[in-house]
Amino acid sequence: MTTSASDITFRPLAGPEELGLFQQLSYVLDHEVEDDLASGRRLPAWMWVALRGDRVLARLSWWTPPDHEDPFTLDFFDVDDSLPPAERHAVGLKLLETATAAVIPAGAPRPEYGRFTPGDWREDPHAREVVDTRMNILAETGARLLVERLRLEWRPGTPLPAPSTRLVFRPATDREELLSLMTLVLEGTLDEHSRTELLTMTPRASAELMYAEEFDTYKSPREWWQIAELPDGGGPVGFVIPARNHYHPIIAYIGVLPAHRGHGYIDDILAEGTRILAAQDVPRIRAATDLANVPMADAFARAGYVTFQRAINMVWPSGS
Numbered sequence: 660m661t662t663s664a665s666d667i668t669f670r671p672l673a674g675p676e677e678l679g680l681f682q683q684l685s686y687v688l689d690h691e692v693e694d695d696l697a698s699g700r701r702l703p704a705w706m707w708v709a710l711r712g713d714r715v716l717a718r719l720s721w722w723t724p725p726d727h728e729d730p731f732t733l734d735f736f737d738v739d740d741s742l743p744p745a746e747r748h749a750v751g752l753k754l755l756e757t758a759t760a761a762v763i764p765a766g767a768p769r770p771e772y773g774r775f776t777p778g779d780w781r782e783d784p785h786a787r788e789v790v791d792t793r794m795n796i797l798a799e800t801g802a803r804l805l806v807e808r809l810r811l812e813w814r815p816g817t818p819l820p821a822p823s824t825r826l827v828f829r830p831a832t833d834r835e836e837l838l839s840l841m842t843l844v845l846e847g848t849l850d851e852h853s854r855t856e857l858l859t860m861t862p863r864a865s866a867e868l869m870y871a872e873e874f875d876t877y878k879s880p881r882e883w884w885q886i887a888e889l890p891d892g893g894g895p896v897g898f899v900i901p902a903r904n905h906y907h908p909i910i911a912y913i914g915v916l917p918a919h920r921g922h923g924y925i926d927d928i929l930a931e932g933t934r935i936l937a938a939q940d941v942p943r944i945r946a947a948t949d950l951a952n953v954p955m956a957d958a959f960a961r962a963g964y965v966t967f968q969r970a971i972n973m974v975w976p977s978g979s
Contacts, residue, residue: 668710669757672703683715684737707758709750717754724876733772751796769975776969802973806851810968813944817963823927831884841866844914849952879903883935887928896924899932908936910946925958
């Protein structure tokens with residue numbers, strides 16, 4: 660599908676051979692796109708550009724996990740920031756609405772939008788303008804800010820805490836054990852994605868959805884997934900999921916059961932997950948937590964993780 664507005668054409672890429680065209684504009688995930696196309700995480704039909712002649716004025720792309728058929732998240736949305744503000748807003752809006760109408764079936768929910776930002780984007784005038792421009796365009800289509808998150812990184816050479824003297828660790832027995840613990844830790848969660856899901860589904864259904872959409876996609880050993888227990892049969896305290904996603908070693912999920920919160924066990928559990936990945940001689944370990952989840956952010960800081968970026972997540976209400 661190709662549409663035109665005066666001298667601007669809005670269309671998807673013809674194929675992977677147009678990747679260079681798509682990358683006339685830049686974003687921190689550009690280096691991943693070629694492999695995403697090869698692995699089916701992106702399709703040319705999901706990658707759209709606004710063109711004036713051969714010049715890209717705006718672009719966007721959806722992404723999906725392997726073995727998924729539909730777009731999962733809108734993770735590229737860029738405009739040429741050298742354009743006058745009114746023009747870049749109009750071009751970006753037209754591209755977003757044209758591509759969405761072509762790719763997302765009528766009546767289907769729009770996939771969430773996510774963008775990585777500099778850690779100081781609110782204090783840096785240029786970075787703030789870049790982020791605000793994109794957020795304002797999306798807001799005009801009905802999107803709202805869901806959450807801002809910290810993107811965190813542990814780097815080799817950072818001291819590792821000594822093994823816990825209060826907890827013992829063992830691999831998760833099976834899917835059901837982990838789902839049961841995930842269901843329990845959702846009580847009182849500070850994670851905004853989970854809190855939003857709990858408005859429309861049970862804690863068990865939310866845990867099953869996370870497991871299916873995230874944990875089932877990891878190819879790294881399940882033996883890394885650790886249950887933290889009190890010694891001498893005292894029962895589970897929490898768990899941690901160290902893993903490799905499609906791009907990085909990560910702390911995918913970590914939780915402390917409500918009955919055991921407030922005792923600092925999160926530090927022991929996070930340290931164990933970090934040690935498991937560090938033992939694989941990884942170049943980095945990535946993690947993320949909501950900006951408002953201060954206890955978790957503080958735990959990552961104590962474990963030596965540093966904030967290297969933030970992330971903005973926006974969603975469209977049902978029916979938008």
